[in-house]
Amino acid sequence: xxxxxxxxxxxxxxxxxxxxxxxxxxxxxxxxxxxxxxxxxxxxxxxxxxxxxxxxxxxxxxxxxxxxxxxxxxxxxxxxxxxxxxxxxxxxxxxxxxxxxxxxxxxxxxxxxxxxxxxxxxxxxxxxxxxxxxxxxxxxxxxxxxxxxxxxxxxxxxxxxxxxxxxxxxxxxxxxxxxxxxxxxxxxxxxxxxxxxxxxxxxxxxxxxxxxxxxxxxxxxxxxxxxxxxxxxxxxxxxxxxxxxxxxxxxxxxxxxxxxxxxxxxxxxxxxxxxxxxxxxxx
Amino acid sequence: xxxxxxxxxxxxxxxxxxxxxxxxxxxxxxxxxxxxxxxxxxxxxxxxxxxxxxxxxxxxxxxxxxxxxxxxxxxxxxxxxxxxxxxxxxxxxxxxxxxxxxxxxxxxxxxxxxxxxxxxxxxxxxxxxxxxxxxxxxxxxxxxxxxxxxxxxxxxxxxxxxxxxxxxxxxxxxxxxxxxxxxxxxxxxxxxxxxxxxxxxxxxxxxxxxxxxxxxxxxxxxxxxxxxxxxxxxxxxxxxxxxxxxxxxxxxxxxxxxxxxxxxxxxxxxxxxxxxxxxxxxxxxxxxxxxxxxxxxxxxxxxxxxxxxxxxxxxxxxxxxxxxxxxxx
Numbered sequence: 001x002x003x004x005x006x007x008x009x010x011x012x013x014x015x016x017x018x019x020x021x022x023x024x025x026x027x028x029x030x031x032x033x034x035x036x037x038x039x040x041x042x043x044x045x046x047x048x049x050x051x052x053x054x055x056x057x058x059x060x061x062x063x064x065x066x067x068x069x070x071x072x073x074x075x076x077x078x079x080x081x082x083x084x085x086x087x088x089x090x091x092x093x094x095x096x097x098x099x100x101x102x103x104x105x106x107x108x109x110x111x112x113x114x115x116x117x118x119x120x121x122x123x124x125x126x127x128x129x130x131x132x133x134x135x136x137x138x139x140x141x142x143x144x145x146x147x148x149x150x151x152x153x154x155x156x157x158x159x160x161x162x163x164x165x166x167x168x169x170x171x172x173x174x175x176x177x178x179x180x181x182x183x184x185x186x187x188x189x190x191x192x193x194x195x196x197x198x199x200x201x202x203x204x205x206x207x208x209x210x211x212x213x214x215x216x217x218x219x220x221x222x223x224x225x226x227x228x229x230x231x232x233x234x235x236x237x238x239x240x241x242x243x244x245x246x247x248x249x250x251x252x253x254x255x256x257x258x259x260x261x262x263x264x265x266x267x268x269x270x271x272x273x274x275x276x277x278x279x280x281x282x283x
Numbered sequence: 284x285x286x287x288x289x290x291x292x293x294x295x296x297x298x299x300x301x302x303x304x305x306x307x308x309x310x311x312x313x314x315x316x317x318x319x320x321x322x323x324x325x326x327x328x329x330x331x332x333x334x335x336x337x338x339x340x341x342x343x344x345x346x347x348x349x350x351x352x353x354x355x356x357x358x359x360x361x362x363x364x365x366x367x368x369x370x371x372x373x374x375x376x377x378x379x380x381x382x383x384x385x386x387x388x389x390x391x392x393x394x395x396x397x398x399x400x401x402x403x404x405x406x407x408x409x410x411x412x413x414x415x416x417x418x419x420x421x422x423x424x425x426x427x428x429x430x431x432x433x434x435x436x437x438x439x440x441x442x443x444x445x446x447x448x449x450x451x452x453x454x455x456x457x458x459x460x461x462x463x464x465x466x467x468x469x470x471x472x473x474x475x476x477x478x479x480x481x482x483x484x485x486x487x488x489x490x491x492x493x494x495x496x497x498x499x500x501x502x503x504x505x506x507x508x509x510x511x512x513x514x515x516x517x518x519x520x521x522x523x524x525x526x527x528x529x530x531x532x533x534x535x536x537x538x539x540x541x542x543x544x545x546x547x548x549x550x551x552x553x554x555x556x557x558x559x560x561x562x563x564x565x566x567x568x569x570x571x572x573x574x575x576x577x578x579x580x581x582x583x584x585x586x587x588x589x590x591x592x593x594x595x596x597x598x599x600x601x602x603x604x605x606x607x608x609x610x611x612x
Contacts (some may be wrong), residue, residue, distance in 0.1 A: 012503035016398055023399070024392030026473050027407055030414045033425065044419045085321050092318035106327040114592035115332070115585060117533025118558045122581040125565070126335045149325060177309030200416075207418020209535035210558070215567045234420045238534060241424045249428070257423050267416050271409065 026152075034260070041257030044250040049258075054231075056221050064255055066222050069149025070230035071259075072218060074140050077226070082145030083198055090194075091155025095182055103240055106154070113150035115164055120139050120146050121211035124229055129215060135229040144205040155197030159190040199270040202261045209234035233259045333585075341577035342572050349578060357544040357560075359568075364576035366583060372461065372554035373584075376536060377529040379465025379550070380472055385522055387469075388476030389511075392518075395477065396484035408481065413476035425537035426467040431539060439551050454549040459541035462550040467535045469549040472525040479524060479612050483517035483602055484510060500587040517602030523595035527588045531560040557584045 048063045055062025058145075089109070094100050124143035131137055163186050171181040212218075216230050218239065223230035233255050240252035303312070343351055354365025391411075395404045434544055439456030446452045487510050496503035511518070541553020542563050558578050569576040 005584075008501050008504065012501035015503045015507070016394075019394035020400060023394040023407060026316075026387060026391045026477060027410050027414070028475075029470060030417075033337065033414075033417060033421065036425065036429070037421070061460045085324050086319035087323050088318045092315075092322040096315045096318055097322070101319075101322070104326055108326040110596065111589065111592075112325065112329050112332075114527060114588055116533070116588055117337070118531065118533045118561050119332075119581045119585050120560065122565075122578055123332045123335055124341075126339045126578070146328065149328075155326060159363055178311045179314035180310070182314070186590070204417060207416075207420065209420040210562055213562055217566070223496060234418060234534075237420050237424060238538070241427055242418075242538065250423060256424055260417060260421055264413055265414055267413055273411065280302050 012259070014280040033213035034264075037253065037257045040250070041255075044254035045257065049251070049254050053222070054236075055097075061108055062251075064231070064233065064236055064251065067231040067233045067236040067255070068258075070137070070216070070219070070223055071206065071232045071234075072136025073137055073214070073230060074144060074232055075202060077137065077141035078144035078148060078205060079198075079202060081147035082201075085145075086149045086198075086201075087156050087194070089149070089153045089159065091182060091187075094160035095166070095178070095186075096180060106157075108151045109150040110258075112146065113154075116210075117143075117147060118210040120123035121213060123214055124211060124215045132227070133162065134227070135217035136214060136227045137216055137223060137230040139228050140212045140230065140232070143215050144208060147205045147208060147211065148198075148201040151201040152198055155196050156190075156283075159193035160186055161187045162193075169246075192193070196270045196274045197216070199266055201273070203266040206263055207259060208267075211240050217226055232244055309332075328516070330575060331381070333425075336578060337586060340575050340582050342575040343416045345530065346572065348508055351576070352583070354502040355546055359564075359573050361490040362570070362572050365556070366576075366580055367559040368546050369555055369560050369580060370583070371546050372464075372540065373462065373530055373556040373558070375461050375550070375554070376411055376464040376540065377526055378467055380468035381522065381530045383466065383469035384476060384525065386474045388473045388521075388525070389476045389480055389518060391403060391473070392480035393506060395481045396503075397510065404481075408478070409479050415478065419532060419534040420538075422467055422471050423535035425461065426535055426539040430466060432461055434458045434460075436464050442551070449550040451550050454552050456549070457541065457553060458549050458555045459539050461540065461547075464536045464554075464556070465550070467539055468529045468532060471532060471535060472529050474527045475528055476521050479516050479521035479599065480514075482512045483521065483599070486517075486518045487513050510578050514602060516598045520598030520602065521593050521597045523598065527591040530556055531584060531588050531589065533562050537562045555583075 037260055048061065050063060050068065051065050052061070052063035053066055054064065089189065093105055097105065120143050123140050126141035126145070128142055152163055160182075167189060171185040172178070176184070212232055212235050216232055216235070218235045219229045219231040237252050237255045237259065240255065241246040243249075299451065347354070347364065351364065352366050352370065353364075355367040356363050356365045357368060358364075395407055395411075398408065435456055435458030439452075439458070439462075442452045443456070491509050491513055492505050495509040496502070500508065536556050537559035540555060540559055542559065543553040544555050544557050545552070561577050561580055561584075565574070565577050566581070568577055
């Protein structure tokens with residue numbers, strides 16, 4: 001073997017090893033984040049964290065019960081707005097649309113998907129906060145819903161399209177109308193993929209902070225209603241992490257651990273269990 | 284309506300031969316209309332979003348005109364607003380992020396697509412997807428509590444000692460600043476680059492690799508000189524996609540950039556980005572001109588990401604459909 005060939009082999013092994021190192025570094029970030037959060041947040045998580053309101057400034061203790069409930073309310077309303085629009089929009093694209101309308105709708109969804117979440121926040125502010133002159137849960141939910149729509153829509157379309165033609169033809173041959181075919185045959189065949197996509201979209205917006213800053217704002221107490229500001233976990237983390245109090249930092253870690261834990265569990269369940277054998281789209 | 288419905292959408296010959304009334308009875312037309320309305324809602328939202336950004340930024344657009352983009356003075360007290368420091372901060376942090384993230388991301392993607400056995404590759408890909416799901420506020424928190432002190436005590440002094448002759452690494456180091464924001468951003472966009480690049484690399488036909496190996500190339504040579512160039516446009520697309528994410532990224536940057544509207548040649552100095560100035564000043568903005576200037580910043584950000592995303596998608600579609608290169612043939 002000549003030196004030249006030997007040299008090329010050495011370079012080959014070296015560079016391939018380097019790519020392995022790159023992959024190792026990239027993946028280890030995840031374990032670092034998880035470990036660090038568990039280490040710092042774990043000690044700050046106790047029963048009161050889930051049951052109590054934030055303590056007044058200067059006092060030690062308190063919890064984030066209102067932020068947990070607030071986040072749940074925001075997400076519930078966001079799904080209520082976003083999922084139907086995304087789902088039925090996707091049904092339209094997959095089953096009814098002509099190619100020109102489909103292009104316009106698909107293009108809009110992709111465009112919406114690329115809009116930075118802070119800009120979505122501005123939009124929700126100008127149409128739901130400015131006219132009513134106060135921040136509200138509704139405005140926050142609307143902003144989150146807008147972030148959910150594109151993924152829900154595109155994946156509904158994709159999964160409906162991936163249902164074999166023969167299933168459709170079978171149903172129609174039995175005399176079912178088009179929409180009955182969709183409701184009773186096509187959608188059930190595609191439901192696992194669609195549900196996975198919706199869950200992933202939900203997990204993604206659960207951690208969104210920027211669009212909530214000036215829509216749902218924040219609240220140190222229970223939110224009195226849907227048209228009032230509400231606390232949420234991500235915004236709480238932001239405020240507590242930037243505050244100058246040691247006790248608040250610990251609570252921020254705890255909140256971070258809870259939030260990340262929930263998001264990762266949903267991700268693992270959706271990708272690993274529900275979507276087994278289904279090609280999950282990238283968010 | 285009825286005519287277009289039967290001609291364009293009556294896909295099956297059976298549907299075409301039925302009358303409109305029969306279809307209406309079956310509910311097909313109703314279902315079509317209902318889903319159509321939902322789909323149109325998405326289009327309307329986008330149109331309305333652009334319209335609102337435009338309308339709500341009318342004051343500064345009329346008052347400053349193009350000077351808004353080129354002026355570097357941001358002074359709410361005297362009602363003077365220029366976006367340049369924020370545009371600068373956004374571009375510099377994003378460029379830094381790309382500089383750090385692209386080699387790491389592409390290296391990892393090569394490992395996942397070319398080297399790792401399928402099961403290992405899938406597992407790692409799964410972990411990478413989880414990493415992409417970590418909310419930005421958590422990256423921001425880790426940035427504040429880990430990276431900022433590290434930066435202040437070790438990294439910045441070391442950089443000044445070794446590369447201090449460059450204007451990039453001069454001046455006092457507070458820990459927060461453009462470089463810190465760039466590093467946090469880099470960590471956040473690596474997963475995107477890996478995911479998209481991996482898929483692009485996997486879509487490169489097997490023959491390409493086999494041909495290179497048959498000609499006597501080593502494994503690395505076949506990867507670097509044949510597979511990667513073949514996938515070039517798509518990989519570039521993934522980078523643009525990541526860049527668009529970096530430009531719009533808000534929370535993590537806001538928490539570590541230092542929120543100071545200045546243009547400094549030093550990467551160690553604090554700065555501000557478009558997204559983070561909106562996040563930190565929007566609720567405090569007093570007066571219409573101030574608020575609308577922030578909205579106009581939002582408009583600028585929207586346009587930037589719009590152009591980049593379009594370009595990225597084009598590149599990715601081009602590669603995955605016909606391989607990258609027109610010039611490669």
